[in-house]
Amino acid sequence: MNQNIVTRKPLGAQVNIPPRRMDFDFSKAPRNGYANDEYMTTFWAAFSALFPKGESFFVESVRHYRNQVSGDILKAQIAGFIGQEAMHSKEHSTFNNFFAKQGYPMAQLDKDVGVLLLFLQKKLPPRLQLAITVCLEHYTAIIAEYCLKADHMHKMADPEILKIWLWHALEENEHKTVAFDVYEQIGGNYVERAAMMIPTTLTLAFMFIWFHSRLLAHDKQLFNFRKNWPGIKHFWGKGSMFQNIVPQLLDFFKPNFHPSQHDTDALLNEWREKLFGELGILKDQIK
Ligand SMILES: [Fe+2]
Numbered sequence: 185m186n187q188n189i190v191t192r193k194p195l196g197a198q199v200n201i202p203p204r205r206m207d208f209d210f211s212k213a214p215r216n217g218y219a220n221d222e223y224m225t226t227f228w229a230a231f232s233a234l235f236p237k238g239e240s241f242f243v244e245s246v247r248h249y250r251n252q253v254s255g256d257i258l259k260a261q262i263a264g265f266i267g268q269e270a271m272h273s274k275e276h277s278t279f280n281n282f283f284a285k286q287g288y289p290m291a292q293l294d295k296d297v298g299v300l301l302l303f304l305q306k307k308l309p310p311r312l313q314l315a316i317t318v319c320l321e322h323y324t325a326i327i328a329e330y331c332l333k334a335d336h337m338h339k340m341a342d343p344e345i346l347k348i349w350l351w352h353a354l355e356e357n358e359h360k361t362v363a364f365d366v367y368e369q370i371g372g373n374y375v376e377r378a379a380m381m382i383p384t385t386l387t388l389a390f391m392f393i394w395f396h397s398r399l400l401a402h403d404k405q406l407f408n409f410r411k412n413w414p415g416i417k418h419f420w421g422k423g424s425m426f427q428n429i430v431p432q433l434l435d436f437f438k439p440n441f442h443p444s445q446h447d448t449d450a451l452l453n454e455w456r457e458k459l460f461g462e463l464g465i466l467k468d469q470i471k
């Protein structure tokens with residue numbers, strides 16, 4: 185038997201984008217698992233509702249060009265990207281089911297994302313679909329980088345719920361250059377990439393606010409501004425996550441931008457150890 189084949193790591197793992205098979209369990213998680221607050225908890229639920237179908241769209245848009253790109257490294261990175269995003273879809277479905285069991289309309293939100301993305305897949309050429317993925321991967325990378333660094337947010341989250349977000353945040357940064365590099369190699373250009381960021385951002389903002397509103401409406405808290413105010417300040421106000429990511433968001437509009445310019449190597453090494461090291465907090469979740 186060929187020893188090389190037996191010991192060979194998966195392609196993605198060879199380029200530091202290892203697909204990790206995870207199995208999260210939220211059965212013991214509390215209903216309001218972030219700051220014990222409905223506005224703040226449903227903020228993350230609305231975000232998560234975008235992922236199962238959204239990540240499948242990312243995978244399809246990159247997979248379309250899989251056989252057209254050159255370079256063994258990029259091909260291995262694509263394999264890692266597809267493996268990681270597929271697992272994100274699966275585990276966020278589990279997370280969304282946790283909210284669905286509490287009566288939230290997660291299935292309807294998932295269906296609505298699917299309708300929008302199917303429309304885009306039918307109407308847009310593959311290169312523009314990939315450009316949208318590049319834009320959204322920029323969002324996931326910079327939000328994830330912020331989340332890995334934001335100790336104060338980790339303390340506000342239920343430990344079981346925190347795990348899925350830390351894992352996802354780590355992997356978003358591990359593969360953040362892949363869609364961008366594929367897009368560049370298949371002839372994508374600066375003007376198109378920067379231009380696509382505008383409708384992508386508007387659509388993302390609309391979908392997210394619409395989803396969050398529907399989850400809050402389910403709790404009959406949509407217009408309870410007094411109760412929601414701490415959450416609004418936390419996510420959108422001074423010193424918030426939103427405010428912190430704006431400078432990195434705007435970097436995308438520089439003609440020579442590349443995701444690797446946001447250097448997260450040290451941050452990733454630190455979190456790989458914290459999550460998957462000998463005493464890693466995800467050692468029970470990795471299969
Ligand atoms: Fe992802």
Ligand SMILES: [Fe+2]
Binds near residue numbers: 242269321324356
């Ligand atoms: Fe991603």
